[in-house]
Amino acid sequence: MSDKYIISHDLGTSGNKAVLISVYGDILDTDKQHYPMYHPKPSYAEQDPWDWWKAVCETTRNVIRKTKVNPKNIVGMTFSSQCATLVPVDRGGNPIRPAMSWLDGRAADIMREKIWPRPRVMGYNVKNLLRFLKITGGSPGHTGKDTIGKILWMQQHEPENFAKVYKLLGPKDFIVYQLTGNYIKSVDMGVVWWLLDTRKNKNVWHPKLLDMINITEEMLPDIKESAALVGELTDKAANETGLLPGTPVINGASDLASAVLGSGAIEDGELHICVGTSGWVAGHFAKRKTDIPHYVGCIGSTYPQKYYLGMAHQETAAACLEWLKDKILYHEEQLKEEHHVDKIFQLLDKLAAEVKPGAEGLIFTPWMYGERCPIDDDHVRAGLFNVGLNHSREHLIRAVLEGIAFNTRWAMESLENLYSKVDQLNIVGGGAKSDTWCQIFADITNRIINQVENPHHAGAKGIALLASMSLGYIDKYEDIKNYIKIKRSFYPNPDNRELYDRLFKEFKNIYKQNKSWYARMNP
16 A cells, blocks of 8 residues: 555535545545535525535545544545536635535526527527537536526526626635635536537637626636646645645546546446436547437546546436435434344345335336436426335335436436447446445346445545546556456346336336426426
8 A cells, every 4th residue: 555645525415525545546534524405495406615615624634633644645635526516706715605506407497598599499499509519519408407507597686796706616616726726627527517619629618608698718717637736735725624735736527527437437438327416327438429308418528638428417316315214214213223224224225125126016206306317307306106005115215226227227328329338337426335226227227237346435536546647656547447446246137127128118108298297397
């Protein structure tokens, strides 16, 4: 084990996790601090950026204290970050209002009015769509969750706040500024703001797209690659984090792009599944392709000269399991004592495994906050279908696990249709710790599922290995996968093939038959 380390922060939606990792990928210890999400109105989702900063500082100090590593041996800090969250700041770098989360869908109507006016085809104004595709290689959706919509909403509804804006940032950009005093955004996160000219890897803000939403380039951070050194810790930041002044900060990337590295599925065409608060199927591709109707396409990767990040993103994955735990199975301590387990998710695994595949016809749709891929619909919501008196708590848990896997299969097929089919996928994220769930994914997708070691640390580990390459400890990008280990592989059970194929067809039919009903219920 090396005696040089990197502090890697997983700046997530529910909390920040600091992971102290050797420059060759050995995890020493972690520390996590949770912070709240606020929902002041339907479709609103907000966070306090200072909660992120406090969590970064506290978890950094804690993980140093727990490991007793000398700060002089910590050679860098980097980030795997939540994406598409808007943080408007003033000239002092202070937030002007609460951050609008990537989950925030308040701007759907404004997107339809300003970006996708009539005439529309499948919800998109063709002229504007072609402009976005030509310049950025992709496009914002019409759910209102893209950063463009949040900027337009703020201009229309909070003009007094917008007048104070000095910079429009994302979560990672905000933290990097607090650490170094520099306003920097990584290429991969810049791409999904849909304002970046990505043609021939220019990766510069495009003036005509900025004019479309009435902002200037001066209001945006500089763009640099994920592997770039973006500054050093100031004296103030060093004092608050417990690190040494001058400690290098490496740019980092979105959780999406970081997870690719941590999954080990790095080569062209390899795919991985991530089951975190949200979920996705993604992989690196040398050629960029887009499927607008299913909201599948390519964004920036951590290696923009060689790869695009092809992905199919889902809004709520393990968040559905959190909902089940917190809102339905709320006698947590009693349940743990009754079933002799230490953690509630061990119990959910145990109970789900007691039910036969298919949950006796009970189907759960995991669209709890609208959906991007594969249906790109902000009106849709989750549901339980075909509930009978024969169904128990165990069936409900199994149905939730299966419903998320059905949605993942639908997203996977959308991505494969753009490129080519794969016979196996690596799986990461907190949900990947569950052997029961991994087997469900294998059975429902009919693919071999490779469970990565320490899957819940994949993003933090992957981006730390990229930082290690930037600092000269790892030779080249493709070598990163040599430091990722597979714990176990799960193979599809052929006995479940016919059942799951039939239920998958009915899962898709639920949306097709109820699409207009969702729109009426959630206007």
